[in-house]
Amino acid sequence: MQTRMRISGLMVDPVTNMPIVILKDDDDRHVLPIWVGVFEANAIALRIEEIVPPRPMTHDLLHDVVSTFGAEVRRVIISDLRDNTYYALVDLQVGEENHSIDARPSDALALALRAGAPIFVEESVLKQAENSSEQGSEAERLRKWFEGLDPEDFSKYEM
Numbered sequence: 001m002q003t004r005m006r007i008s009g010l011m012v013d014p015v016t017n018m019p020i021v022i023l024k025d026d027d028d029r030h031v032l033p034i035w036v037g038v039f040e041a042n043a044i045a046l047r048i049e050e051i052v053p054p055r056p057m058t059h060d061l062l063h064d065v066v067s068t069f070g071a072e073v074r075r076v077i078i079s080d081l082r083d084n085t086y087y088a089l090v091d092l093q094v095g096e097e098n099h100s101i102d103a104r105p106s107d108a109l110a111l112a113l114r115a116g117a118p119i120f121v122e123e124s125v126l127k128q129a130e131n132s133s134e135q136g137s138e139a140e141r142l143r144k145w146f147e148g149l150d151p152e153d154f155s156k157y158e159m
Contacts, residue, residue, distance in 0.1 A: 001122075001123045002077060002120040002121065002122055002123065003025050003030060003120065003121050003123060003126060004025065004026065004118055004119070004120055005023040005024060005025050005030065005032065005078075005119050005120065005121050006023065006024060006025075006026070006119060007021060007022070007023060007044065007048065007109060007113070007119070008022040008023065008024040008031075009022050009048075010022070010041055010044060010045050010048065013035065016035075018035050018036075019035070019036050019037070019038060019040075019041030020033045020034065020035050020036070021033070021034045021036055021041070021044060021105075021106065021109060023078070023119065023121065030121070030126050032078070032121060032125075032126065032129055034078070034086055034105050034106070034109075036105070036106035037106060040104075040106035040107065040110060041106070043057055043058070043059045043106075043110040044106070044109055044110050044113060047059075047110065047113040047114060048113070059107065059110040059111055059114055060114060062111060063111060063114040063115055066092065066115075069094070070094060070095065071092045071093065071094040071099075072092065072093045072094075072115070073090060073091070073092060073111060073112065073115035073117040074091040074092065074093050074098070074117060075091045075112070075117050075118045075119070075120055076088055076089065076090050076091070076103070076108040076109065076111065076112040076117060076118075076119050076120070077089045077091065077108075077119075077120045077121070077122065078105055078108075078119070078120070078121040078122065078125055079122050079125070080122070080124075080125060081125045081128045081129060081132075084132075086105045086125070087102070087105070088102075088103045088104065088105040088107075088108035088109075089101065089102060089103065089108070090103050090108050090111060090112075
């Protein structure tokens with residue numbers, strides 16, 4: 001089973017100074033922070049802020065190539081969590097055929113934003129993330145920090 005989520009915002013981890021994509025479900029029952037690289041965070045931030053660069057960035061190019069060849073990004077799924085690393089799938093439809101493409105979550109999320117595709121997270125991933133947070137991980141430290149923030153802070157992004 002999967003939970004539909006959305007990108008709630010981008011933040012910078014106050015300890016590591018690494019960008020974090022914040023995924024939340026519509027009921028605000030689940031919050032999933034995913035640490036990403038600086039370039040991927042920039043690609044996501046540009047789309048969130050609706051900034052169009054003068055030339056296509058890599059994720060824009062990928063979306064254009066997929067569309068040009070008649071494929072549609074149906075959804076992205078954060079599909080697994082192994083050794084503190086998230087995994088994602090990009091579900092494409094090409095005519096009558098469906099294809100699942102392995103991707104880094106940051107790339108899948110950047111592509112989903114460009115394609116207007118929904119984002120899902122496997123329940124098993126949410127449970128694993130919650131279990132690891134109960135054991136005092138970085139996610140739990142960050143989750144506690146999130147709880148003290150004003151909702152408007154989630155939209156702030158500075159690097």
